[in-house]
Amino acid sequence: MPYGLKDEDFAKIQNKIAKKLYEIPSLDRAAFLVECTEQELREAMSELRKTPKSKGKIEAVERELRNRGNKNKKTKFFPNDLEEKRFAGEWTKVCGRIRGNERC
Structure with a gap:
């Protein structure tokens, strides 16, 4: 179950990193993002910008x-x-x- 997102909006997400950010709690985001490459984070950013309710996730990726x-x-x-x-x-x-x- 995605945190704070409707199932149909969650199904539209194509990027695996962006999807994972909706599945994990906000406290675990930093640890998850450290393991991602810079290219993966940039690709996830473009997907997150198209997705509703992603402000906190965008801020976490930008911070990383x-x-x-x-x-x-x-x-x-x-x-x-x-x-x-x-x-x-x-x-x-x-x-x-x-x-x-x-x-x-």
């Missing part, structure tokens, strides 16, 4: 995709290349002073 995106991001310390080059030059000068010569 955001979490994966944040883990894959590379931390950028300098806002642009010029500042990075400036820092590298200053760092080289400081290294030279520490070692006793002017260049590293």
Whole structure:
């Protein structure tokens, strides 16, 4: 029995991930979504957007995709290349002073 969805609306869902999200309780969604691939989640999103009463499920999938995106991001310390080059030059000068010569 799907949670919060009519049987005829549930029968229209073609995506297995979207179907499973209606079958499991909301507390178990996060654990289930962790096991899915990013491609599967994106396909489920398109199906969920067509289905009524799927706001909470869409939010759960979006949250999982955001979490994966944040883990894959590379931390950028300098806002642009010029500042990075400036820092590298200053760092080289400081290294030279520490070692006793002017260049590293």
